[in-house]
Amino acid sequence: MRELQGRVAVITGGGSGIGAALAHACAERKMRVVVADVEADAAEEVADAVRQRGAEAMAWAVDVRSRAAVDELAKQVRAHFGKCHLLCNNAGVMVTRPLLELDEKDWEWSLSVNLWGVIHAVSAFVPQMIAHGEEAHVVNTASIVGLAALAQGGLGAYTTTKFALVGYSEYLREELKAAGVPIGVSVVCPGAVTTRIAESERNRPQELDTGPAPAMPGADPRVDAIPGKQSPEEVAASILAGVEENDTWILTHPEMKPLIEARTRALLAAFDVAGDRQRS
Numbered sequence: 237m238r239e240l241q242g243r244v245a246v247i248t249g250g251g252s253g254i255g256a257a258l259a260h261a262c263a264e265r266k267m268r269v270v271v272a273d274v275e276a277d278a279a280e281e282v283a284d285a286v287r288q289r290g291a292e293a294m295a296w297a298v299d300v301r302s303r304a305a306v307d308e309l310a311k312q313v314r315a316h317f318g319k320c321h322l323l324c325n326n327a328g329v330m331v332t333r334p335l336l337e338l339d340e341k342d343w344e345w346s347l348s349v350n351l352w353g354v355i356h357a358v359s360a361f362v363p364q365m366i367a368h369g370e371e372a373h374v375v376n377t378a379s380i381v382g383l384a385a386l387a388q389g390g391l392g393a394y395t396t397t398k399f400a401l402v403g404y405s406e407y408l409r410e411e412l413k414a415a416g417v418p419i420g421v422s423v424v425c426p427g428a429v430t431t432r433i434a435e436s437e438r439n440r441p442q443e444l445d446t447g448p449a450p451a452m453p454g455a456d457p458r459v460d461a462i463p464g465k466q467s468p469e470e471v472a473a474s475i476l477a478g479v480e481e482n483d484t485w486i487l488t489h490p491e492m493k494p495l496i497e498a499r500t501r502a503l504l505a506a507f508d509v510a511g512d513r514q515r516s
């Protein structure tokens with residue numbers, strides 16, 4: 237989507253970290269901004285700050301786990317701004333617990349925010365985008381661990397959701413392209429970013445509480461322990477550049493390339509093994 241000025245951006249998880257930085261970056265491009273977050277006060281604060289720089293902004297409290305709540309958000313956006321052009325599915329949570337020690341509640345919380353949250357918003361907003369017919373874009377924030385599994389820090393549930401989100405996003409992009417509608421889709425796969433993601437538990441609903449995560453010797457549970465940390469502002473700038481170019485994958489951390497190369501090489505080698513087995 238080349239033209240951002242005057243367009244409407246909806247950002248889930250806009251109350252903190254990458255989402256808040258995105259709200260400011262969108263405002264800088266003279267977009268109108270909807271800051272949606274489960275933390276109502278945080279969303280209000282960011283919307284206020286965005287308004288102070290002269291942009292139009294609206295805050296909305298939403299738990300993306302709820303389809304009804306996300307539908308209401310879409311209704312409010314239509315009532316206030318008429319159309320949504322840029323949907324940033326950024327809300328996300330990180331559970332840190334070894335895979336085999338994950339409780340069903342850990343899975344439910346991870347999947348309901350990181351995957352169902354995106355499905356809900358795409359289902360609520362993309363039909364509106366198709367109907368208004370103007371150029372539009374969906375950005376889903378996955379992670380570098382959506383492209384390669386890092387067996388550290390108890391990121392099993394998180395990794396599962398982010399791999400799924402990469403597949404979902406690639407498929408959505410292809411389907412919308414095949415339908416001939418002017419809606420691009422990008423998936424963002426950042427490495428470590430200095431945000432509050434390691435404090436995700438602050439938003440875990442009580443009914444899904446599983447108690448304190450166990451200590452994990454030899455592994456740092458914080459994604460931001462990976463070298464090459466970026467600021468949310470740097471990531472937000474990369475995201476908008478990727479939206480303008482309609483990038484399939486918005487990659488922010490070039491130092492992560494060897495990790496993906498190693499996985500891709502191993503994957504391609506598995507085809508060679510398949511060929512060898514077929515011939516023998």
Ligand SMILES: NC(=O)c1ccc[n+]([C@@H]2O[C@H](COP(=O)([O-])OP(=O)(O)OC[C@H]3O[C@@H](n4cnc5c(N)ncnc54)[C@H](O)[C@@H]3O)[C@@H](O)[C@H]2O)c1
Pocket residue numbers: 248249250251252253254255272273274275278298299300301326327328329349377378379380425426427428429430431432433434435436439459460
């Ligand atoms: N920080 C990193 O190192 C990193 C790396 C790769 C990907 N990401 C992804 O970036 C995205 C943004 O996270 P961040 O790093 O800015 O963390 P953050 O914790 O600072 O921000 C996440 C935001 O999502 C909101 N949120 C949580 N649950 C929600 C729900 N159910 N409904 C609505 N909003 C909800 C939180 O209130 C918060 O404002 C996430 O999807 C995360 O997985 C982060």
